[in-house]
Structure formats: C-alpha cells, structure tokens
Amino acid sequence: MANNSQSIHTEKEKIALLSVGSNTFLVLLKLIVGLTLGSISIISEAIHSGMDLLASIVAYFSVKKSALAPDDDHSFGHGKYESVSGMFEAILIFVAAVIIIYEAGGKILEPTAEPMDPTLMLAGIAVMGISALANAFVSSRLMKIAKKTESIALESDAWHLRTDVYTSVGVLAGLVLIRLTGITILDSIVAIGVALVIMKAAYDLTQKSYKDLIDCSLTDDEIKRITTIICEHYSDYVSYHGLRTRRAGPEIFIEFHLVVDKSVSVEQSHDLTDHLEDDLKLEFPRAYVTIHVEPNTGENAHKPSLCENTSK
Missing domain, CATH: 1.20.1510.10 (Cation efflux protein transmembrane domain)
Known part of the structure; x- marks a missing residue:
C-alpha cells in the first residue's frame, strides 16, 4: 500500500x-x-x-x-x-x-x-x-x-x-x-x-x-456511493446514522455511527467495521473512515436507517 x-x-x-x-x-x-x-x-x-x-x-x-x-x-x-x-x-x-x-x-x-x-x-x-x-x-x-x-x-x-x-x-x-x-x-x-x-x-x-x-460534504453522487456500500451489509447491524463527509485535497473523510445488537461481541463488531472500511476504501482509496459502534439500547433502535427502503 x-x-x-x-x-x-x-x-x-x-x-x-x-x-x-x-x-x-x-x-x-x-x-x-x-x-x-x-x-x-x-x-x-x-x-x-x-x-x-x-x-x-x-x-x-x-x-x-x-x-x-x-x-x-x-x-x-x-x-x-x-x-x-x-x-x-x-x-x-x-x-x-x-x-x-x-x-x-x-x-x-x-x-x-x-x-x-x-x-x-x-x-x-x-x-x-x-x-x-x-x-x-x-x-x-x-x-x-x-x-x-x-x-x-x-x-x-x-x-x-x-x-x-x-x-x-x-x-x-x-x-x-x-x-x-x-x-x-x-x-x-x-x-x-x-x-x-x-x-x-x-x-x-x-x-x-x-x-x-470550508469542509463542505462530498457530492450527492459520492454520498450515494457511500450509503450503497454501507447498505450492502444491512443484515449485519441494526441501523446507522450521523453520516458525515468532507474533503481535504485528494483525501476524503467519512464518519458515521453503527448501531449493533447487544449480543454482538466486541470482536464481531470490530470485524464488521474493518470489513466496511475495506469496502469503502476500495471505492475511495484515499478515504479515512471512522465508525463509532453503539449497542442497541432500544432508544437508538428507533432511529431510522437509511437502508430500510432498500432492504424491503
């Protein structure tokens, strides 16, 4: 690399x-x-x-x-x-x-x-x-x-x-x-x-x-490509939210929160985030990806997932 x-x-x-x-x-x-x-x-x-x-x-x-x-x-x-x-x-x-x-x-x-x-x-x-x-x-x-x-x-x-x-x-x-x-x-x-x-x-x-x-978000097309990749793994987590993006010259920064089931271990969560990062970097090689993992508390389970429509 x-x-x-x-x-x-x-x-x-x-x-x-x-x-x-x-x-x-x-x-x-x-x-x-x-x-x-x-x-x-x-x-x-x-x-x-x-x-x-x-x-x-x-x-x-x-x-x-x-x-x-x-x-x-x-x-x-x-x-x-x-x-x-x-x-x-x-x-x-x-x-x-x-x-x-x-x-x-x-x-x-x-x-x-x-x-x-x-x-x-x-x-x-x-x-x-x-x-x-x-x-x-x-x-x-x-x-x-x-x-x-x-x-x-x-x-x-x-x-x-x-x-x-x-x-x-x-x-x-x-x-x-x-x-x-x-x-x-x-x-x-x-x-x-x-x-x-x-x-x-x-x-x-x-x-x-x-x-x-001034740290504007990426273009609509780029954000759509990002959400598509995240949604490909929709069956592995409960929902995601708080997607933020910005560009700095040739580098781009992608951040979001990933809500997982309480029964999912730290190791499984880590493997999932690593897999998501790898897939995002295949599409955006100069990307820095930050994923914050949250356990499903019931309260954040009601947060609408951007993938719900595509999963039906």
Whole structure:
C-alpha cells in the first residue's frame, strides 16, 4: 500500500513538472513574438501563460507538500495544501483577466494606425497554433492524472491549460481575420474575449476549492456511493446514522455511527467495521473512515436507517 501511495505521488510530481516546463517555453515564445509584432492579444496570451506558469509551480509544490505523512501539527495529513493551491490559482486567473482587459481597453480607446507586419503576423499565427497543441496535450495528461489521484491542484492546473487552448485558438482566429481584413482593433476585441473565458474558469475553480476549504460534504453522487456500500451489509447491524463527509485535497473523510445488537461481541463488531472500511476504501482509496459502534439500547433502535427502503 505504501509503495502504491509513493508511486501515485511520484506520478503527480512528474506531470506537475511537465506543466512547469511547457508553460516556461510558451511564455518565452509568446512574449518574443507578441512584443515583436506589437499584438496585444498575443501579449495577453503571454500574460495568461505567465499566470499558468506561476500556478503550475504552486501546484507542483502543493503536490509535494500534500504527499507528506501526518505529523504532530497536521494529524489529518497535508491534503488541504492542494485546496489552498486551487484557490490561489483561481485568484491568479482573475488577475490575468483584469490585466488583459485593461491593456485591450487601452488599445481600443487609443487605437494604433500602424498595420501589423504580414510576415510577423504569420509567426504569431504559428505560435498560437503551437501553444494550442502543446496545451491540449499537457492539459489532457494533467486531467487524466488529476482524476486518477483525485488531485484538485492538478485539476486546477489542467483547467488553466485547457482555457489556454481555447484562448489560443481565439487569438489565432483573430490574427487570421486581421490578416484578411486589415482591421487591427479585432486584436483587442479577441483579447477581451480571452479574458472573459479566463474569468469563467476562475469562478468554477474558486467554487470547488472554497468548498474543500470550508469542509463542505462530498457530492450527492459520492454520498450515494457511500450509503450503497454501507447498505450492502444491512443484515449485519441494526441501523446507522450521523453520516458525515468532507474533503481535504485528494483525501476524503467519512464518519458515521453503527448501531449493533447487544449480543454482538466486541470482536464481531470490530470485524464488521474493518470489513466496511475495506469496502469503502476500495471505492475511495484515499478515504479515512471512522465508525463509532453503539449497542442497541432500544432508544437508538428507533432511529431510522437509511437502508430500510432498500432492504424491503
């Protein structure tokens, strides 16, 4: 189990480093071409990739930190470092969007009459194409590992790069239109469109990270999967109640009370809870399960079991 956990963390760190390397290359490429061409949409994309680079560095270090074992100061582990990383990355996206809108708005209010160099424009189109393809590849790899390891830091990074794919394609289309029509203001309009797409991604990431940080319950679908597993053992106990769940980065916490018959021995109760924990961890490998066993006192026997309907 320890080797498997170590393998998962190593895989997460490797894909996080790939994101850092890819973003570093794209920031330099976009800045060089954007400044040479004088294209605000390409420069805005460089700013976007710069924020992505900073976010990917934060994601890398949060993944390393979350892999640390529980200690005296963090007895429930370090999983929330990934949630904090997701929130930080969302804020960075908002900042990038505001910068882009400010720069593009200035260009619209004081447009330049100087046309873009056709040769350099082709270089800009090529750069946007390279950016879209590179980010499509890296984001798909990130998202695959994020889903596999339930890492919100990697998922946030993947969404960053996925929005970069959409915005790169938008800028590319804008440059093509400018080349065909000669209307340079299209560059700023496309840049503002890029910013709006970025803001939507930031809003979604903020919501997800915020829910983890304030200990919201798991999703309805996840809770349904948990109750289904508990109910599969309904014949072995009287009832259960007080189910509580929360998430901390890639880890989830499941707690509930299990009411057993008075005649059931401590050893039998222990075996039952171990079996329930094992089944829950098969479905949720990063789960910490706490089960409080109660004897049937008659009073708690009247507590409605969530499995009654499924047992009939």
